[in-house]
Amino acid sequence: MEARKMAILREEDVILARQLVRKMAADMTFNLVDQTRLATAVSELTRNAVEYARSGDIRMEPVKNRLRREGLKIVVSDNGPGIADIEQAMTMGFTTSNGLGAGLPGTRQLVDEFDIRSTSGSGTTVTIVMWKR
Amino acid sequence: MAKKRKSTEEELRELHRYTRSLIEASPDMMVTFDRDSLIMDVNQETVDMTGVSREKLIGSPFKQYFTDPETAHQAAMLVFEQEKVKDLELELELIDHKGDHIPVALNASVYRDAAGKVVGAFAIIRDISKRKKAIEEVQRQQGEILELSTPALRVWEGVVLVPLIGTIDTRRAQQVMENLLERIVSTESEVAILDIAGVPTMDTKVAQHLVITAQAAAMLGAKTIITGVSPSSAQTMTKLGLDLSRLTCKGSLSAGIREALDMLSLKVVESNGE
Amino acid sequence: MIVPILKIGKNLIISIQIPLTDQQARQFQREVLEEVARTEAFGIIIDITAMDVVDSYMARILSETAIDVQLMGARAVIVGIRPEVAVTLVQMGRGLGDVATALNLEQGLAKLEKMDARKGAGHGS
Structure with missing residues (x-):
């Protein structure tokens, strides 16, 4: 299966992105709960991109690890202001915008791998991976 | 003398x-290649598997017969680096004469000339598709057993x-959580009973799942009763420090069923022999 | 209206059939509260059977709406949460707060009735 990429520019794109990731996860025969976890994680991450940075993009790519286990890797990047204090942003209940308290820490709970890189002034990139059970 | 030498x-x-x-x-493919991973010699099985003639195989790059040439090249280089590799399963897949992808394992070691100088590598390439299939079959069966071992029964309306x-x-x-x-939802049940009397030990991760299950059930609109909690399980659950206030626990399964009926405002009464 | 609101007897039935953007979700919240005020409804049922994703923002809108409705003196029950959605929300450390929930419309209506019988006794059980 091929990697997919789409731009995140408006609130509508949040819905489109999560529908796209659900379809990919379903095609890769992820179970229903994991499809929902992935779609929800993408919803949180792309919302952040729209909310904080006004624009960004998402890339979804099927991957395999050394044990031939299949997974789905998702990278959400934006060119926004970046996060000054990542540790603080990853704490439950922290928010600088409207209702994003559970966004990042909640997302981390849903996936197998979670990586966030951010530079103040030049944007944020979040990479998540979920392996098939 | 001449006669002896001839002999x-x-x-x-x-x-x-x-x-x-x-x-x-040999039923396995055997290949020798040099430091540039160019093939120097092959056996008949290699010719049969790849469907490429011996003449064409010799002198061609080792990597070109694999689905992922880069990994194959790295594997070949690894042999010279480590002098010996055993059961290397770098997700190598050979492309056979029908174009099918055959998963293979690589066993290889370097060989030397009389002076002890490494002149090449000797590799045995084993078709492991049967083993792979067997492993997959076992995994599938494990999944089925898993499903059978966690039934969700409707004991009452x-x-x-x-x-x-x-x-x-x-x-x-x-799996239990998802099944339950x-x-x-499918039985429209307002009460769920989780009987853990048959669980010998419970670690914190499992306890956590039980609590998540109860919370998720509550969110759906159902109550959860946990029955048969052993002393050690009780301690595990307490140590977690999670919110257990939504959990109703009963010692025995029958007490749990009684509680469930009570929650539904139902009552079991004696018929007085009538 | 972003989501159709049906009045059946003294109750409002609101069924969210399409995914809502954040802005649409806020509009939904506003419209429900306005409708509760206009119709002086006794209770509302929000049916989310069709929602295959409820993220933290939508969860917050739903629980806020239910709490606002209660502050207005009415009752609220959310019904039809999918199992996978419930698991996901719980795992994220998100709930719907103390909002009453039920498996389906029928049980939701029964729950509203029970609340009716114990006036002022709060929500849920």
Whole structure:
């Protein structure tokens, strides 16, 4: 299966992105709960991109690890202001915008791998991976 | 003298024929390649598997017969680096004469000339598709057993019961959780009973799953009763420090069923023999 | 209206059939509260059977709406949460707060009735 990429520019794109990731996860025969976890994680991450940075993009790519286990890797990047204090942003209940308290820490709970890189002034990139059970 | 020398030559030739026929008769592919990973020699099985003639194979890059040439090249280089590799399963897939992808394992070591200088590598490439299939079959069966071992039973209108028996690992805990929630919805049950009397030990991860299950069930609109909690399980659950206020616990399964009926405002009464 | 609101007897039935953007979700919240005020409804049922994703923002809108409705003196029950959605929300450390929930419309209506019988006794059980 091929990697997919789409731009995140408006609130509508949040819905489109999560529908796209659900379809990919379903095609890769992820179970229903994991499809929902992935779609929800993408919803949180792309919302952040729209909310904080006004624009960004998402890339979804099927991957395999050394044990031939299949997974789905998702990278959400934006060119926004970046996060000054990542540790603080990853704490439950922290928010600088409207209702994003559970966004990042909640997302981390849903996936197998979670990586966030951010530079103040030049944007944020979040990479998540979920392996098939 | 001349006669004797000829016989030694004859012996050598005989020996060569013998070893060669062993190599040719091998059910595994055997290949030698040099430091540039160019093939120097192959056996008959290699010719049969790839469908490429011996002449064409010799001198061609080792990597070109694999689905992922880069990994194959790295594997070849690894042989020279480590002098020996055993059962290397770098997700190597050979492309056979029908174009099918054959998963293979690589066993290889370097070989030297009389002066001890490494001149090449000798590799045995084993078709492991049968082994792979067997492993997949076992995994599939494990999944089926998992499903059978975590039934969700509708014991009364509005009450669904999941008896847990045996060791629960994270994978099974997750499956139990998903099964139970699914059954709550499909049977429209307002009460769910999780009986853990048959679980010998419970680790914190499993306890956590039970609590998540109860919370998720509550979110659906169903109540959860946990029955048969052993002393050690109780301690595990307490130590977690999670919110257990939504959990109703009963000692025995029958007490749990009584509680469930009570929640549904139902009552079991004696018929007085009538 | 972003989501159709049906009045059946003294109750409002609101069924969210399409995914809502954040802005649409806020509009939904506003419209429900306005409708509760206009119709002086006794209770509302929000049916989310069709929602295959409820993220933290939508969860917050739903629980806020239910709490606002209660502050206005009415009752609220959310019904039809999918199992996979419930698991996901719980795992994220998100709930719907103390909002009453039920498996389906029928049980939701029964729950509203029970609340009716114990006036002022709060929500849920």
